[in-house]
Amino acid sequence: xxxxxxxxxxxxxxxxxxxxxxxxxxxxxxxxxxxxxxxxxxxxxxxxxxxxxxxxxxxxxxxxxxxxxxxxxxxxxxxxxxxxxxxxxxxxxxxxxxxxxxxxxxxxxxxxxxxxxxxxxxxxxxxxxxxxxxxxxxxxxxxxxxxxxxxxxxxxxxxxxxxxxxxxxxxxxxxxxxxxxxxxxxxxxxxxxxxxxxxxxxxxxxxxxxxxxxxxxxxxxxxxxxxxxxxxxxxxxxxxxxxxxxxxxxxxxxxxxxxxxxxxxxxxxxxxxxxxxxxxxxxxxxx
Amino acid sequence: xxxxxxxxxxxxxxxxxxxxxxxxxxxxxxxxxxxxxxxxxxxxxxxxxxxxxxxxxxxxxxxxxxxxxxxxxxxxxxxxxxxxxxxxxxxxxxxxxxxxxxxxxxxxxxxxxxxxxxxxxxxxxxxxxxxxxxxx
Numbered sequence: 005x006x007x008x009x010x011x012x013x014x015x016x017x018x019x020x021x022x023x024x025x026x027x028x029x030x031x032x033x034x035x036x037x038x039x040x041x042x043x044x045x046x047x048x049x050x051x052x053x054x055x056x057x058x059x060x061x062x063x064x065x066x067x068x069x070x071x072x073x074x075x076x077x078x079x080x081x082x083x084x085x086x087x088x089x090x091x092x093x094x095x096x097x098x099x100x101x102x103x104x105x106x107x108x109x110x111x112x113x114x115x116x117x118x119x120x121x122x123x124x125x126x127x128x129x130x131x132x133x134x135x136x137x138x139x140x141x142x143x144x145x146x147x148x149x150x151x152x153x154x155x156x157x158x159x160x161x162x163x164x165x166x167x168x169x170x171x172x173x174x175x176x177x178x179x180x181x182x183x184x185x186x187x188x189x190x191x192x193x194x195x196x197x198x199x200x201x202x203x204x205x206x207x208x209x210x211x212x213x214x215x216x217x218x219x220x221x222x223x224x225x226x227x228x229x230x231x232x233x234x235x236x237x238x239x240x241x242x243x244x245x246x247x248x249x250x251x252x253x254x255x256x257x258x259x260x261x262x263x264x265x266x267x268x269x270x271x272x273x274x275x276x277x278x279x280x281x282x283x284x285x286x287x288x289x290x291x
Numbered sequence: 292x293x294x295x296x297x298x299x300x301x302x303x304x305x306x307x308x309x310x311x312x313x314x315x316x317x318x319x320x321x322x323x324x325x326x327x328x329x330x331x332x333x334x335x336x337x338x339x340x341x342x343x344x345x346x347x348x349x350x351x352x353x354x355x356x357x358x359x360x361x362x363x364x365x366x367x368x369x370x371x372x373x374x375x376x377x378x379x380x381x382x383x384x385x386x387x388x389x390x391x392x393x394x395x396x397x398x399x400x401x402x403x404x405x406x407x408x409x410x411x412x413x414x415x416x417x418x419x420x421x422x423x424x425x426x427x
Contacts, residue, residue, distance in 0.1 A: 162386070168425070171388025200341060208341050220348050223387060227340050230379045252383070259382045264375075278379070281371035283361065287378035290361070290370075290396045 009057040021049040062113040082110035086137035087234035087269030088192035107140025128237035180245040181218035187239035226252035234269040298352035298418035307365035309357035315404030323408040324415040336369025360398040
């Protein structure tokens, strides 16, 4: 099945590049360790044989479209990645006319690292309800039936702990954080040219790598993604010290779903919950 | 923050309603605890979550945001946005180990001096019971 996906992607990429519909196809190729996928930028139709698709293709390639503004580009997206496309389209960051979307019905991605390959699905796949791309021009694979709604069991488990325990838990995580900003660099929703963390006046987050500053960074980043996170969980995958960032993002996702019945990235003209309001809503605030 | 003086509460008050409400409490000679340090902002919608998180990071025990009642915003809709924003922020802070009680949003109009004093008195009492934050 997956070999067939690879062939279909190569054929489509070749056609697009030969016709001149796009000048670049962003996809996956085999990395230098011989089995894990890495992003590939294909500019020549002769090079399409480099493209692959398998269960190590976990990168969210939508992020790279932000560097391709104004240039016709094709991108390969899985279900979760396709929601990022809708997010960026609704926030007017990319132009639909310049993008050709090759959607892939995602078979799930496995845990992998450098020279380290397992058959274990990544945790994002456990809660994934978006194996089918929500937006595409060309679909690879047969659409599947999605599972029942997510029960957020991991968040509920975290909430059974006391406030002190949660405080201690996050403080410990913050002690590990080295503020490499890999989470931000991998995130399709983090595209601010001047990120608050690099502002010097006011200096919201100090330059020292200390738990307080790290906690501030992780709290605010989670908040900036509230109602915008599309659960691709790339932030957690790229984290070199394995901070469970999905807990923060999914806590916000559950809250947004509960209060506003909203899931990010489901349509390209969606209005995000924090840029609108209803006059008579009851949110347990100020009452 | 300091055991002697009780909890340190930072209050962001909107210029048009709540700050005037605090002023009203003052001119009416209504006493309220000095634990609150007031910062005047143009609108409760101006209060960036960064300000709140920064307060907690720098050692505040509690933060209060006060603005006009819904429908009364000087800029028509600022407090509607802040209501949504802080509903989410409160959940996130609680999840990260800062009790919900430590972050309050209240609507206080310019004529509600008594109400403002009552809110601050109760908030200070609650925070004294809850105790200082262990962290930072």
